[in-house]
Structure formats: C-alpha cells, structure tokens
Amino acid sequence: MFKKWGISAAALLLTAAVILPGCASKQEPKEALSAAASEVLTMKSYESKSKMVINNLTIDAGSAGEEADAMTSQVLSMLKNAEFTVDSVYQAEPMQTEATLVLNLKGDMAMSFTIPMVMTKEKMYVKVPSIPFFPIPETIVGKFLELDLKELAEQEGAEFNPATMDTQKAQQLSNEVLNTLLGEYDQEKYFNDIKPKDANLPEGVEAKQVVQFQVTNDNVKEAITILVNNALPKIIDILGKDEYKEMLQIEPADLADAKKEIQSGDTKAELDKALVDLNKYLTINQFHFNTAIDKDNFPVYQDLLMDIKVNNPEEGVNVGLSLSGSNQYSKINEKAAFKIGIPQGEEVVTLKELEEQFGSMSTY
Numbered sequence: 001m002f003k004k005w006g007i008s009a010a011a012l013l014l015t016a017a018v019i020l021p022g023c024a025s026k027q028e029p030k031e032a033l034s035a036a037a038s039e040v041l042t043m044k045s046y047e048s049k050s051k052m053v054i055n056n057l058t059i060d061a062g063s064a065g066e067e068a069d070a071m072t073s074q075v076l077s078m079l080k081n082a083e084f085t086v087d088s089v090y091q092a093e094p095m096q097t098e099a100t101l102v103l104n105l106k107g108d109m110a111m112s113f114t115i116p117m118v119m120t121k122e123k124m125y126v127k128v129p130s131i132p133f134f135p136i137p138e139t140i141v142g143k144f145l146e147l148d149l150k151e152l153a154e155q156e157g158a159e160f161n162p163a164t165m166d167t168q169k170a171q172q173l174s175n176e177v178l179n180t181l182l183g184e185y186d187q188e189k190y191f192n193d194i195k196p197k198d199a200n201l202p203e204g205v206e207a208k209q210v211v212q213f214q215v216t217n218d219n220v221k222e223a224i225t226i227l228v229n230n231a232l233p234k235i236i237d238i239l240g241k242d243e244y245k246e247m248l249q250i251e252p253a254d255l256a257d258a259k260k261e262i263q264s265g266d267t268k269a270e271l272d273k274a275l276v277d278l279n280k281y282l283t284i285n286q287f288h289f290n291t292a293i294d295k296d297n298f299p300v301y302q303d304l305l306m307d308i309k310v311n312n313p314e315e316g317v318n319v320g321l322s323l324s325g326s327n328q329y330s331k332i333n334e335k336a337a338f339k340i341g342i343p344q345g346e347e348v349v350t351l352k353e354l355e356e357q358f359g360s361m362s363t364y
Contacts, residue, residue: 029191029211030182033291036299037175041168043298045091045336049328052084055307056322077107091336092168095121098340118340121162122149125343128354137357144343146350163246170247176238184230189219199290202328205301207292214288221275228271233259283309285322302327 027035057079059072088099101115111132118125125144128136153160163169185191192212199210215223236259238244240252261267285307292301303326310319331337349357 026193026209028187029193030185030187032209032293033182033191033211033213033299034179035297036291036293037178039297040299041171041175042333043171043329044093044333045331046089046329046333047331047337048086048088048090049330050086050088050326052323052325054079054082054321054323056080056320058318058320060316060318074107074109078105078109079107081106089336089338090167095119095165095167096336096338096342097167098338100340116144116340118144118342119165120342121165122160123147124149125348128349140349140354140357143347143349145354146343146348161246161249164249166247169244173238173244173247177235180234180238181227181231184226184234185213185223190214190223194290196292199292200303201292201301202326204330205292205328206294207300208295209293210290211293212288212290215284216287217279217284220282220284221278224275224278225271228262229268232262236262280313281311283311285309296332298329298332300329300332 026032057076059076061072083102083104085102086099087102088097090097096119098116098118101113101117103113105111113129113131115129116127124147126147127144128140128142130136130141149165150160190213192214194210194212196207196210199207201207201210236255239248239250240255287306287308289304290302291299294300303324305324307322308320310321311317
C-alpha cells in the first residue's frame, strides 16, 4: 500500500516538475532579471514605446556670475517638463527598424520636433523636419534623406562593416554586460520585489513579477565602489571578446589601457578620497529602476525615476535634476506591422541633392 502510494506521489511530483515551469513561477529578483535579459535574445520582432521626461531642473550658479543668469533661465524654461519619446517597430529578418522620435520643449520658446526614421541593413532614412529659425529648403521638408551607410564609409576611407549593425549581437552584448553588472550587487541591499498591483503599470501590461533596483544615500558609496572596482574591469573584458570585435571596432590596446587605468592605485586612491565626502556633493532623493516581467519571462515594461541634487560647495553651484523614463514592449515575435515602410521614389532625397539645395540657398 505504502509502496503504491509512494510511486503515485513520485509520479505527481514529476508531473508538477514538468508543468510548473510553464506557469510563470516567481523567481528571486536577480535571477528573474537575468532570465528576462536572456529572453530578450529570442525577440525576433516587437513594437516599443520609450519616453523620457525632465520633471524638474534647477541651477543655482552661485559665484559663477550674473552674466549666465539670463541664458540659464531661458535654457531651464525650455528643458523643464521637456519630453522625448520614441515609438518603434523592429524585425530581425530581414533587418528593418522604423522609429518616430518626438521632442517637445516647453516654456516661453515652446516647440515640437517629430522625426520619423527607417533603417535597413545598409541604409538609413531620416525625414527632414521643419525647424523654426533654421532655413531648410521647402522642397525637401517632409522628404526622407537617404543615407547609404556603405557609401558613407567609403567616403571616409573605411570599409563598410555590416557587423556594426548587428542588432542581435548588440542584444547579446547588452545581456552579458547586464548579467555581469547585476552579479556584483547584493540582492538584499539593492533589489526588491514589488507587487504588480503596486507598481503603477500602464494599462495593457500584465506582469507576473516586478523587480526594483534601488540606490539610496545609504548605499551609494558602496554602489559606486562596486561599479568602478568590480564591475567595470569585467565589462571591459567582455567588450574585448572575439565575438564583439567586428561590431564594436574597438582596439584591444585601448581596452587594455582603460582597464589598467581603472585598476591603478592612483585611480583607486582618488575614488576613495572622493567618496569620503560624497554626501557633501550628492544627495539622492530617489533613484530606482523597475522591470516588469510577463508570464513568458519577457521584460515588457521598465521605468526609471531619478531625483538628485549635485552641489559644489567651493563655488556655491547647486544643481537639482528630476527625470523619469519608461520603455514598453508589445507584439513580441508577432508579424511586424510597419507604419512607414521603406521610403522610395519622389519621397526620397539623396545626401548629394540635399547639399545642392543648401548650396543654391547660399548663393542668394
């Protein structure tokens, strides 16, 4: 009887072991982020929406003088509440990406720019915007400027390398760097699980888990030390790997010099000295980065909130910056629905034609 029960229990446990991984079970925060980063590599197509907003920006120039006050006020007026958004569609094969960049500036000189872009394996198309106070010939406003990446490389005396446009390889590199970075930080000090219902997720985003990475005034010194002393040397080693050489085009000697400088006694001494009085120069009101992970382990939504103050007591300069950002993925691995398509015919203007148009304007 007991033997039969034991076999039945073992069968149930084995069945559960096979079924449960597909039920989107919750993981430890660092493990969940690592798994989500790996899952990004399987994204062959998607739509995304990214947004960055400057919530507040203040600059007290102190002893820098009153001459800069007028200009500073004008810049602050434009940048406060400024928004930068990017809506994009991507597919890996054949490689095609389109994105619409929108910049909204506020204040007395409020203005808005919308710049649609399309990129293929060898070409980039940028829609020529109408910019106030900047004389762009009306005959080319609204057309797509075609940039042949191969021709541009040849004009600079270089050979076009398609590997530099390898988005899959770039995602792989990003994943490896992220895992290395996360591995250096203690889970208890820097990571938290947030209930999805408390994470202020946008409508339509369904998450099984939300992980938060947070830096505070209490752990910022340690966080910077870990970044410089532990993480950066390992990240430099990653950048020097053979599989990334073609894409990055970085000289091994430059990477070796960078790593040597970071690990030098002088650099470490300067860092230690700067960190002793860090609280005099930096105040972190808020700094956290949330990642919402769906049932398929995709990082479908991320948001950042940074609110800091940077001071220079010697010169009396104080800067306050608060910004928020977000990125949302949707329609992952579905057929890409491009809204712009690849520009052609009369809607395209070449770089040579653009130069000729500007040249004819300068003769007047």
